[in-house]
Amino acid sequence: MTETKSSSPGSAEVWITGIGLATSLGEGLDANWDALNARRINVDQKGFAPYIVHPFAPVNLDAQIPKKGDQRQMEAWQRIGTYAAGLALASAGVKGNKEILGRMDMVIAAGGGERDLAVDCNILNLEAKGNCAPGFLNERLMNDLRPTLFLAQLSNLLAGNIAIVHGVSGTSRTFMGEEAASIDAARIALARIAGGQSDIALIGGSQNGERKDLLVLYEYADFNLKDKFVPVWARQENPGFALGSAGAFLVIESRAHAEARGAKPYARLTNVIADLARRKHPGEVTQSLQQLWSKLGKLEGKGAIITGATGAEPVTSEERAFLSQHADFAVRATGTMFGHTMETQFPLGLGLAALSISRSALFPPNDPTGLEIEMPQPPTQIIVVGAGHWRGEGMALVEAVK
C-alpha cells in the first residue's frame, strides 16, 4: 500500500511550542528528563503478577483539575490525560488564554472503556451460581452501574473533559485504534496547520496501565510481558509489553502564529506519515518502515531515533531489522522506560524528541543488548517511530528550528 501523503511542499512551518508529560516517571519535563538521565524505571512486578505494569506516578490532581466534581466525573485514564493536557497548555503559555483556546483544534487519540471490575465480577459469579433468568443481566446492570460511569468510559469524553476543564473549544476530534490513532492524530493536526486549515492544535493521548480489564484484552493474544521485567530489546525469548501509564500532550502551531504571540519553540514538527501493512507475510513491517523512512524528508546521518517499539513479536524483530539498516542512528525505546502506553506512545515520543532537541542532548541508552548507542553530539533531527503491536506503522521527523 502507498503511505498516506503528508503536508504539501511549501506549506506552513509547524512548531512544537508546548509539551505536557505525566508518566510513571513523574510529572513535568524536568522530572521525566531527570529520570531518563538517571535510567530510572518505575515498574510494578507484584500488584498484577505475573504481569508487569508501569504505575502512574502520583500527582496533585488539583493543580490541573481544580474542581473535585470534575475529577469525580472521570476515570483514571481521563484524569491522567486531562492533567497532562493542562501541563502542555501551560508549557505553551496558552493556559487560560480564552481567545486562543476558543479556536484551538484538538485531535486526541483515545482508548476508553475503563470497567467497574466489582460489577463485572459480581455478575460473572452470580451467573456461575446459576442465575440465568431472562433479564438477570439487565437487572444487575440497571442496579449496579454508576450512572456517570458511561461518561468516564466514552472515548471522546477525554476530549470532552479537556474542553470542560481547560476550555479548549475550537474543534474536537477523537481518533481510536491503538497505536496508529495517535500517529494519525499528529498527522492530521499537522496537515491542517501546514495546509492553512488551522493555526494551533492540542494533540495527545493518555492511558492508565494499571487495569486488569485492559490486560485481559491483550492477554487474549498473549501480548503481555510476564514474570520478569527486561528492557524492550531483550525480550526476544519472552516477548510482550508491560502496559504503561502516561498522559502525553503537545501544542503545535504555525510558526507565524507562534511568532506573533512571542512563543518559543521546543522544535519543529516537520513531517508525520503513516501506513498500514497487512502483516500477512514476514518482512512487511520492515518494508513498510523502510518506505516511510524514505519519504520523511532530508535526513542527516548520525541522527537519533525514538521508537515506541513494544517488545511484542513478531513486530519488534521486524522493526529491529529496519533499525539495523540505520545503525549509525542512536536509538531509544520508550517502551523500556515508560512501558507500552498504546495510544500515548507516539505523542510521548514526539514530546521526548522535542525536549531532547531543546536541551541539546539525547537521553542515555537503557539497553543491555547494545542496540542503543551513545549520542555525544546534540541532536538536530530526531525520527519518532511507531509500529503498532498488531497494526499500523508511522513516523515523524522532529527537527531543531533554523
Place this chain on the structure above:
Amino acid sequence: MTATRDKFGRPIVVVTGMGIVTSLGAGKTDNWKKLTAGESGIRTITRFPTDGLKTTMAGTIDFVAVEPFSSTDLSERLADIATEEAIAQSAIGSKGEFPGPLFLAVAPVEVEWPQRLELGRATGQTDIDYDALLRVSGGGRFKPYHRRFLFGSVADYLAGKFGTKGSPISLSTACASGATAIQLGVEAIRRGEADAALCVATEGTVNPEALVRFSLLSALSTHNEPPQAASKPFSKNRDGFVMAEGAGALVLESYEAAMARGARILGVVAGCGELTDSFHRTRSSPDGKPIIGCVRKTLADAGMTSEQVDYINAHGTATPENDKMEYLGISAVFGERAKQIPVSSNKSMVGHTISAAGAVEAIFSLLTLEHQRIPPTINYEIPDPAIPFDVVPNTARDARVTAVMSNSFGFGGQNASLILTREPL
C-alpha cells in the same frame, strides 16, 4: 480559478457513491421509499431479553445475521454492506482497490457480555475475579477476541477488503461522528492529499449494557408501546431518543477527478463546520453559543448565507434538551426564517443511529436533493409551542431544495454541521 474549485480556491468535493442500511432496510431505494412514506423502523427488541429494562424498543437491524452477536461484529457487517453499495454506485477504482483513504466513524469498541460470560465460564469457578479471568485468557483459546475488540478492528477489516490507501482513521465524536468522518474526507481532498476518500459511519450498538448506560443517563424514550410512536422529535410529549443501528457510506471525490472519469455526481459537500461546547459532559451551553457558532462556521465554510439554505435535516433526537437547544441555535442564525424553513428529523423514523447518524442523515439529505422531496417528522401529534419549526409533520412534502444543512450535536460538546448542495455553487 477553474470551475472545479470553489470561491475560496479549494477543490470542490462531490459525492459519487452512497450506501445505507437502517432499521428501515438495506439500500437507498428501500430506505427512501419507506422514509418518505413515513414508516418507522423502531420495534420491540427481540435480540435479548428486555425484562427489567425501562426501554424495550429500538431501531435494531435484525435482518443482518451476526452469530454469536457482538455489537462490533454487527457494526462491521453494516459498514461492509453500506460500503459495497457506495462503491458499486460510484464505480471508482477496481475491486479491492479504492484509490484513497478511509475515515470510519465507529462506536468505541469493548469486550461485550457474551464474550465476558464465556471467559467467566472458562474459569470453572464461582468466585471469579479478574485474576481468574486473566489466568484463562491467554494460550490462544480466545485469540480472535484480541483482534475483534481492538478499537481499530473494523477499520482494519474495511481497509483490507476495500483496499483503501494509507492508514485508516477510526474516530468518535459521539453523535457527530458520521459528520466528522465526512469532514475529514472533505479536508483531505481540499488539501490535495487525495482525489477520493471513503467516509463510512456505522453503529450496531443495541446490546443490554449500551441500552442500560443511556437509560441510566435518562436519555432514552420509555414510550414502549407502540414502539413506532416512540421517537417524537420536536413534539411537546417527546421523552428521549430511541437507540438505533445503521450505517452510511459515501464516496467523496474532487469534482475534477470525478468529471475526469465521467462519474455521476450525486451532490456536493459545500461546507462543514464544528465547534466544541465546553459547558457540560451531556448538556449544551444554555446560551446556545456553541451550536450557533457551529452553524455559522459551516455557512462561512460553504461561503453561503442562511437565506441560501432551504431545508434543515435536524439532529432532532427527541430528547427534551436537544430539540429545545436546536431551535434556539437555528433561530439565532436564521431569524424569523427559522419558523418557515422546513426542518425535519429522520430520527423520528429510523431512530438515533448515534455514530452513524451524521452520515446516514447526510445521505438522506442528498436523496432529498435528488428527489426534491422532504422526508417528514413522524409522530408529530402534539406540537411544542416553544419550538415553532415547520417540522414537515407526518407526511413527506415535495419542495424545491437546492441546499440542505445537516446538523449533528453530541455528548462531550461535539457539534458538527454539513451543507450539501445538488450542484457546485
